[in-house]
């Protein structure tokens with residue numbers, strides 16, 4: 039039993055819904071109680087899809103349990119077929135139905151429907167949403183991909199499939215557009231994009247492509263592996279997020295497609311590259327950044343942060359346990375230990391400990407950062423209505439890199455304005471208690487009162503780390519000096535100084551202690 | 562009246578935790594369920610404003626399914642850890658879910674066991690919010706019914722007191738308290754209370770008014786403790802609020818003239834505020850999907866006070882005794898439906914093309930995309946809508962989507 043306040047991933051059948059909803063011409067019959075219909079709102083309210091997900095729930099009740107829930111399932115499946123006439127059906131159970139063991143797959147087969155029926159076994163007490171999406175996509179590909187592929191005619195245009203984008207994905211819609219255009223510039227045709235926008239008939243054409251592009255390994259790796267084994271289609275390992283990764287991706291696909299990428303690479307048009315070199319970006323150097331998300335986006339974000347923006351990665355983690363090994367591997371390059379966690383309180387503690395100046399995370403970390411008074415940009419699912427912007431906003435390719443530059447640097451730039459504000463904070467025009475504008479109205483980043491209003495004689499007691507005896511106290515001078523430090527770094531200065539004092543068994547922090555600590559922690 | 566069985570597109574009773582935890586401010590709600598249950602609450606709550614909210618899910622995993630003994634031991638461990646972390650908690654609800662019920666995990670025994678080890682600091686209670694037993698607002702009913710047995714006993718000789726039953730926003734509660742005082746009823750108590758430490762005493766001298774229409778089990782439990790229900794419509798709109806207050810006035814022997822003197826200014830102000838919305842809404846056709854059991858009182862309000870025309874009034878469950886006064890006030894021949902077959906109901910709704918459709922979050926945007934104007938029903942539970950001063954706010958909830966649609970030129 040795990041105590042959970044907020045979760046990063048839904049149950050595995052929500053992953054299956056993401057696949058069903060992304061596709062055309064499929065219908066998913068889910069053996070589940072009525073409350074599970076909440077999942078519809080993820081798609082209609084968060085992603086703002088204008089139609090209901092293609093899902094029928096049996097909504098059995100307690101009084102059905104003694105009777106015939108199996109019959110209920112059969113009726114629901116038959117009615118759903120008659121009403122929606124899908125080209126293929128998916129059937130399965132949610133957590134509760136898994137316990138009553140009605141075998142939706144067997145029941146659906148007994149109905150002898152005139153379309154393929156894919157039975158999904160998604161163990162709800164072991165697995166989670168992304169696993170469910172991956173397993174579902176794999177089962178759909180296996181069941182529907184058809185016979186062995188045809189040979190490609192000599193001289194035909196090279197082609198690939200784009201695998202992995204789903205409904206409720208983090209910017210999947212725009213990534214597909216961006217990467218399709220990029221491949222087009224290399225003369226590579228996209229044969230099928232799946233699951234997003236694909237019908238069962240499209241899945242039957244997967245074998246026509248020369249290779250597969252795996253956009254989101256969490257969702258598409260399993261299917262791509264199967265296609266490699268059975269159809270001899272190689273697949274890409276690079277996820278094109280960031281300029282460097284996009285270049286690597288171009289090299290990788292051009293090799294797989296047998297095309298020449300020299301011209302495209304030479305004509306590269308990335309604003310990130312230039313903006314990052316532009317002198318005003320100097321202040322970005324060494325900004326401490328904490329990265330957390332699904333494995334794909336977290337690994338990619340760390341690379342962009344370190345290599346393309348000149349940040350220092352002080353934390354890297356994921357909630358995708360299935361990909362823990364990859365994240366651990368990536369973390370080594372930054373000299374940090376990977377955080378593999380789905381307990382949101384653990385993540386919060388680790389972020390607070392690392393004292394980052396920027397958090398790149400999910401909507402959960404956005405809230406954590408808000409409470410800690412640190413700017414944050416969202417890089418990964420779980421998604422929120424804000425993650426479906428009206429404008430074109432990919433994460434992948436060169437345009438995606440431009441988007442990353444804007445969305446990550448903007449909160450820091452606002453921070454710089456605050457820095458200037460901090461410098462002039464003693465001037466009467468400025469209200470020293472004003473919260474930084476980039477943190478929104480709810481944030482209380484600095485609890486310290488302005489130096490000018492601290493009665494000089496009152497020492498401020500602070501929470502001491504548990505290992506020391508008495509509390510550490512700020513001397514009036516020390517407190518005043520602390521007040522002169524620009525307030526968006528003041529919190530860190532305070533914490534570092536207190537830690538420094540505590541470690542040395544000092545009970546009072548003087549101006550000297552403050553500068554000793556600064557010298558000690560200075561980079 | 563149409564009785565339907567088919568796919569129900571309604572939340573389960575766990576959803577009530579979202580408003581109940583705000584109401585009882587030192588209570589914690591621990592769902593014993595699956596990842597689905599955790600995800601439901603998180604998704605229905607919409608945003609995570611609190612770092613550590615006063616609700617959580619103990620997610621059952623594979624190992625817990627192996628044996629109930631282990632499952633109980635695990636639950637004890639989770640609760641101990643939780644209470645250690647949250648010393649501010651005075652009352653803990655173990656909330657049952659479909660999985661906990663299907664595996665027959667006995668949460669009432671668990672609550673007894675845990676109460677024994679954490680009393681007097683923390684009292685542990687249990688109720689079911691599962692989707693196989695409860696629909697949406699029935700979770701509140703189950704929660705309040707679980708509170709009834711622990712309410713202090715009031716002696717039979719006590720003076721008659723009034724208990725208002727059903728979660729109300731604090732602002733509404735305060736208004737009602739002032740109104741009752743003005744009418745001449747001083748001893749008014751509320752269930753649920755704002756704190757687990759202020760449980761209202763009940764006994765044969767208790768007269769209770771239901772503030773919400775979905776409290777069948779709670780009412781039964783109160784009757785078992787000797788309390789008497791005051792039959793009334795629900796306090797939505799000017800008319801409903803007046804009749805609701807009047808039922809109490811009569812039971813407490815308040816003269817009609819005193820009653821009218823007390824409520825007349827409020828009635829008048831509320832009617833004035835309603836008039837503007839009535840202009841917008843009169844003659845418009847409205848369709849209610851079943852959701853919160855508030856549908857019938859709402860239909861009565863919009864038809865009688867706003868002049869709207871009722872196309873279909875769906876309710877997940879119709880409790881006739883508690884709704885007798887409401888049903889009598891509905892226009893003759895109103896089409897009622899109980900239960901749901903969502904696909905067929907959507908067919909009816911689209912064919913009728915109403916001006917306004919009240920429905921759950923899963924259906925709203927798809928209906929908007931088909932050109933219908935919708936109002937999400939969950940907002941009716943999160944917004945203070947009861948009483949005189951909120952009557953216009955309630956009307957505005959219906960008017961706003963229509964006004965918006967009229968404004969948009971794209």
Ligand code: SF4
Pocket residue numbers: 071072073074133134573574575594595597598599601657658659660690691692693
């Ligand atoms: S319907 Fe049952 S399983 Fe689903 S969220 Fe509600 S209690 Fe949990």
